[in-house]
Amino acid sequence: MTSNFIDYVKINLRSGKGGSGSMHFRREKHVPKGGPDGGDGGRGGHIYLVGNAQHWTLLHLKYQKHIIADNGKGGEGGRRTGAQGEDVYIEVPLGTIVRDAETNEQIAEVTSAGEKVLLLPGGRGGLGNQHFKSSTNQAPRHAQPGEPGQDIWVVMELKVLADVGLVGFPNAGKSTLLSVMSAAKPEIADYPFTTLVPQLGVVEYRDYKSFIMADIPGIIEGAAEGKGLGTRFLRHIERNSILCFVIPADAEDWGKTYKILLKELKKHNPDLADKQKIIVISKMDLSIPEMEAEIRASLPKKLPVQFISAIKQEGIQELKDVIWKTLN
Incomplete structure (x- = not known):
């Protein structure tokens, strides 16, 4: 596993198989020996990857082990083509990379909102017997079967590090806040980052949405001695990300801090x-x-200020709301 991804899912994808062509002859009251009129099968469903700027993590795919597109329907007499299998659209955050799980070869990458990438095409539908008629074979008794769909295991990785960075002096309560924010199942991972270990957590929001929060130690402590390497880590916060300044209520001077x-x-x-x-x-x-009121008065007027108690779990949902609104 590379050191600079946070989100990772492994999924089995199966595109739909094509419908088979029809072996059918025209039979009507006044046409006892009508020619072949078997229709073609419909193609199987494709699987697409779609970039969605509202997604911040791959959490919504975590519990889907298989994604399967519909098969195409068979052709029918009267030259009727079978229906196509329904396509599947997998929505992912921008910056998602898809690799073949076996060869590790990169198959696709989505970088912009609304971008659509065909991951797995569905099988083509088979031709009906109407296509095999010739001067020597007026009544062909065969039609093509549909092509099979494709089946592949893929790994999806999100290369974005964090959407929200926590900044503050030691013991400002950053780690506690992170553990409470991502309490659903805190996916807090240790990232060896030079001499520092930023903590990352996936924060679940309403309606299966989620974002990534990082506690970044070392930006401040020891900065004068040149130890503040946490800023290198911050360079990875590229998307419209946010810095949360965590200041404890018992600080001597909040504005100064x-x-x-x-x-x-x-x-x-x-x-x-x-x-x-x-x-x-x-x-x-x-x-x-x-x-x-006194704390608010000491801080810049134009910045949102959120009061919380991680211990009592007060103000946490409101903070998530403020963050989500700012992210989007």
């Missing part, structure tokens, strides 16, 4: 200052509700 964090970020990588930002005031269980 935010400014220091922002200054450190800019020092290492000025581009980071342009990312969308959300301020999260953690550990609200340690403060009194009346302090909210």
Whole structure:
């Protein structure tokens, strides 16, 4: 497994097989010896990959082991062609790569919204006996069977690292927040990143949607000694991603803490200052509700501020809502 992907699913894909052609002769009251009129079979269903900017992870495919397209229907007399098998469209986040599970060869990649890639074509329908009529063979008694569909195991990988990065001093409550946010089944993985180990979690949102959140240690701590390599990790946050500044409610000066964090970020990588930002005031269980107004007053007016207590699970769904709205 490569070190820079978070999401990975293995799925069996089967395109539909083509319908068989019909072996049929025209038989009507006044046409006792009508010619061959067997119709062709319909083609089997194709399987397509479609880019969808509303998806952030492959979580929605995690529990689908097999994706099977419909078979084409057989042809009928009267030169009627069989119906085509229905096509299947697999929606995936942008940046998804599909490989053959056996050869590891890359089959497809989706990079833009609405992009449609044919992964597996369905089998062609067989020809009916009407096609085999000739001057020497007026009554052909054979029709073609449909082509079989294709069957393949594929691996889908998402190369995007994170949509939301948590920034804050040590003990601001970032890890706790991440474990609570992705509590459904926290897919928190250790990523060996130079000397740092960012933690990644898939956060489940409403209606099977999800996004990826990263706790990025080391951006701030030891930054002066040149240890702040977490910023390299942040370069991977490419899509319209967000930085969540986590500031504990018991900090001495909330506004000042935010400014220091922002200054450190800019020092290492000025581009980071342009990312969308959300301020999260953690550990609200340690403060009194009346302090909210005072905390808000000390912070930049134009940024969304969300108050939470990870321990009491308060404000978590609201934070997910704010993040989802900002992501989209």
